[in-house]
Amino acid sequence: MKLILTCFFLFALASQLVGKEVTVSSAFNPQQVFANETASLQISVETVHGNTGFFGSSGSDIEFESMPAIQGLEVHYQGPMRRTSITNGHAVSSVVFQFAARAAEPGSYTLPAFTIKVDGRTEQVPEATLEVMEQGTTTDTDGDEARIGWMDIVFPREHIYAYESIPFQVRLYLREDQNGRRMQDFPAKEGDGFTVSPFSSPVMRMANIDGVNYYVMIWQAVLTPLKAGENKLEFTYDMLLVDRNARRSTGISDPFFNSLFGGSMMVHQGNTRQLSFTTGEDTLDILELPTEGKPGTFSGAIGAFASSGISVDPKTAQVGEPVELEFTFAGEGNFQYMDAPALAATDGWRLRGTDKDFEPADRYEYRGKMTYRYILSAESDEVTETPGITFSYFDPKTESYVTDEIAPVPIAITPAPPGMRRTAADEHSPQADQRGLIGLRDTPGRWVGSMQPIFTSPLFLGAQVIPLTALLCLFFTRRHQNRLLTDKQYARVRASRRALKVWLEKANAASGRQDAVAFYAAAQRAVQESLGHLVEQEPASLSADEIERLLGQHGADAESLALTRDFLNAGDALKFGGLFQGGLDLKREQQQLESLCNANLKLS
Amino acid sequence: MKRIVFFCSALLIAMHTGWADADADFTAANEAVAAGDFSRAVELYETILQDAQSANTYYNLGNAYYARGEYGQAILQYARSLVLDPGNPDTLANLRLAREAAQAEAPERVWSERFAQSLGVNTWTWLAVVAFWGAFGLVLLPPVYGWRSPLRPLLLVACIITLLAGGLGLFGYHQLSREGIVTASDTPLQVAPTANSPAASFLQAGQAADILSVHGNFARIATPSGDEGWVSLDRFGPIWRR
Numbered sequence: 001m002k003l004i005l006t007c008f009f010l011f012a013l014a015s016q017l018v019g020k021e022v023t024v025s026s027a028f029n030p031q032q033v034f035a036n037e038t039a040s041l042q043i044s045v046e047t048v049h050g051n052t053g054f055f056g057s058s059g060s061d062i063e064f065e066s067m068p069a070i071q072g073l074e075v076h077y078q079g080p081m082r083r084t085s086i087t088n089g090h091a092v093s094s095v096v097f098q099f100a101a102r103a104a105e106p107g108s109y110t111l112p113a114f115t116i117k118v119d120g121r122t123e124q125v126p127e128a129t130l131e132v133m134e135q136g137t138t139t140d141t142d143g144d145e146a147r148i149g150w151m152d153i154v155f156p157r158e159h160i161y162a163y164e165s166i167p168f169q170v171r172l173y174l175r176e177d178q179n180g181r182r183m184q185d186f187p188a189k190e191g192d193g194f195t196v197s198p199f200s201s202p203v204m205r206m207a208n209i210d211g212v213n214y215y216v217m218i219w220q221a222v223l224t225p226l227k228a229g230e231n232k233l234e235f236t237y238d239m240l241l242v243d244r245n246a247r248r249s250t251g252i253s254d255p256f257f258n259s260l261f262g263g264s265m266m267v268h269q270g271n272t273r274q275l276s277f278t279t280g281e282d283t284l285d286i287l288e289l290p291t292e293g294k295p296g297t298f299s300g301a302i303g304a305f306a307s308s309g310i311s312v313d314p315k316t317a318q319v320g321e322p323v324e325l326e327f328t329f330a331g332e333g334n335f336q337y338m339d340a341p342a343l344a345a346t347d348g349w350r351l352r353g354t355d356k357d358f359e360p361a362d363r364y365e366y367r368g369k370m371t372y373r374y375i376l377s378a379e380s381d382e383v384t385e386t387p388g389i390t391f392s393y394f395d396p397k398t399e400s401y402v403t404d405e406i407a408p409v410p411i412a413i414t415p416a417p418p419g420m421r422r423t424a425a426d427e428h429s430p431q432a433d434q435r436g437l438i439g440l441r442d443t444p445g446r447w448v449g450s451m452q453p454i455f456t457s458p459l460f461l462g463a464q465v466i467p468l469t470a471l472l473c474l475f476f477t478r479r480h481q482n483r484l485l486t487d488k489q490y491a492r493v494r495a496s497r498r499a500l501k502v503w504l505e506k507a508n509a510a511s512g513r514q515d516a517v518a519f520y521a522a523a524q525r526a527v528q529e530s531l532g533h534l535v536e537q538e539p540a541s542l543s544a545d546e547i548e549r550l551l552g553q554h555g556a557d558a559e560s561l562a563l564t565r566d567f568l569n570a571g572d573a574l575k576f577g578g579l580f581q582g583g584l585d586l587k588r589e590q591q592q593l594e595s596l597c598n599a600n601l602k603l604s
Numbered sequence: 605m606k607r608i609v610f611f612c613s614a615l616l617i618a619m620h621t622g623w624a625d626a627d628a629d630f631t632a633a634n635e636a637v638a639a640g641d642f643s644r645a646v647e648l649y650e651t652i653l654q655d656a657q658s659a660n661t662y663y664n665l666g667n668a669y670y671a672r673g674e675y676g677q678a679i680l681q682y683a684r685s686l687v688l689d690p691g692n693p694d695t696l697a698n699l700r701l702a703r704e705a706a707q708a709e710a711p712e713r714v715w716s717e718r719f720a721q722s723l724g725v726n727t728w729t730w731l732a733v734v735a736f737w738g739a740f741g742l743v744l745l746p747p748v749y750g751w752r753s754p755l756r757p758l759l760l761v762a763c764i765i766t767l768l769a770g771g772l773g774l775f776g777y778h779q780l781s782r783e784g785i786v787t788a789s790d791t792p793l794q795v796a797p798t799a800n801s802p803a804a805s806f807l808q809a810g811q812a813a814d815i816l817s818v819h820g821n822f823a824r825i826a827t828p829s830g831d832e833g834w835v836s837l838d839r840f841g842p843i844w845r846r
Contacts, residue, residue, distance in 0.1 A: 353697050353700060353701075436697075436701050437670060437698055437701055438694040438697055439667070440634055440637055440638075440663075440664045440667055441660040441663055441664055442634065443630075443660060444626065444627060444652075444658045444660050444661050445658045445659055445660035445661075445689070446658060446659075447657070448657050448658065449656065449657075450657065450845075451657055451687060451688065451844055451845045453725040453726060453729055453774075453777065454725075454729050454730075455733075460729075464733070467737040468737075471737070471741050471745070474745060475744050478745070478748040478749055479748045482748060
């Protein structure tokens, strides 16, 4: 793209004094950028004046006639920057003409030499070259001083042991002229074989490496290798890079980078790109702890520790009563990967269990105070002090094992009550040799036929019928009683049925005896009771006429009416009418009576 | 009626006689432990447990296995003891020691399982059953008996809460009932329930796993890390014995 510039400056700062010396230079900054990334082209004109007074110095008239266009490179004039100084009695004035340059395609772009006029004299502007790389081809150009940034891991020493907790740093370097915008809070770990504590908040520094200024973002954490041998470790971090020249485009700002990555940064969404930084796969040779000099009481502690106290509670106890021996130490190391220090001289004591409590002094749980509690019980009233503690740990700085002997604590042990004393069998049990194992039980306890839950037993499930039946009986009995009290019709029906049953049984008995008089007397009462649910009066007071009228009113058929009439009249006929008993079939009469009564009961 | 009484009496006498034998074997097994004959003790305890079971027998069997250095088996027996006697501090302490010795981690428990373990499964069952019939009675009877006391809703709520708690406890035990323990080190987790099946991975003694199904002498299990496969029941034992 062609660009023709016409320049416009007249500086009138004084002086037509003798001997002006003019220096013209040009340069791209940086000299290497990615495609679509903007570089700055600076053309500097520096003039040295001969007089000594500040007010005696003056500026220069500089005239750009034209600047050659560069194919494929887009150049925009941004403005001048002026400066005047006095050095060793000479006034030096300089003007820097700034341009923004950007190319869409990778390649080498050279601004050819051209001329300008300074105070009427022709001066040569030297050529300058800008290297444009393909976008996103690399993020880590080792050995290239102009690279944008990189990440690395810093350990305090070379030798790292398995299960040692060691602080380390992840550092991200970003070239000063880059505007970074973070996409994540912390670097992400790749690869197993290590655990990493939470990272610290990043700390910012400036560093000059091979003459180039870099922002350095430093995270700290604690690393613990989980196995010996060669293990790969890598951290990655994603970042957005923003075109500085787009800073005035929009108002999005990042307070984090405002203060630390180049002042107020304005983000232009169209001029950002994502970069993934990585530390690369570092292979760490994790060492096994040395076996030489390793004490038998070593319980996995690696670091530097100092014992800070031992105590026992209570200070007086009975045989068999649990007491708590508390041992505290502080320092820095792998608190999360150690076991309780060993007890020394446990004769007369039984270890029932241990507990621990860690108070971290930092977010990495690398420094802090660890308290171990040993639950002990004395096996004899002859002991006068608790077991001591042998705390062995490995100091990775001196690469040697350290053993601290913690003195026992005096304690008064009294005999246990008679019922709680241990038996001779207990004393000689091989279980006493099992460190901390609680001994056998003398009795088998409650026997059960099966471990299966009781609800799987058919007997148990079948037994649920009992409460169900009981509750239903209670419910229906009470409901029946309530109905008898409140429902007269229901009460009459129930009463007449009960009475009918009695009279039918009597009639049946009479028919069995062939006692026709008694049978018909009972039959008359049965007929009356079978209609008792239809009237409010006592059924026994129903006359024959009333019975016939009732039957007629409630739709009884003619056959029932005739049969009823026969039963009611038969008794009288026997007594007073001379009915011959011998011709009666009382069994058949009984059947007819039952049929009639059942039919009457259905009347409503 | 007489027949029923006779049958129940005979059953009780038979059970008592069997348990008397178990008592004698238990004492003999303890003596074997005292004499340092742990193999004999294990044999006796196992014989007892074929017919009758008790928390103390499982506990002592766990101790005998521990003494023999069979920590996976010890963990299994302690776990069984805890089924019959939940929360026993001695058993818990020994179980912790056995796990430390086997370098096995205690299985992660969800809250319902931890809640369930606060009481025995039969205690939860009785609580649930009594609460259920109590609630049923409190719904059914008061209308016909005219009981309008303010105590009734309180009792009903108490019954419902107890019923829910019992149900939750039983649900927790239902989850726990699938658990088993690897009893031998380097137990192969096989891809098929056959002796010659290749191993996908190996399990350590004392590791807990859930039983998904059983096929012959193999159980299909799922480990807490999500691995699934088949293990021989000679090297893996369900905590809930059938």
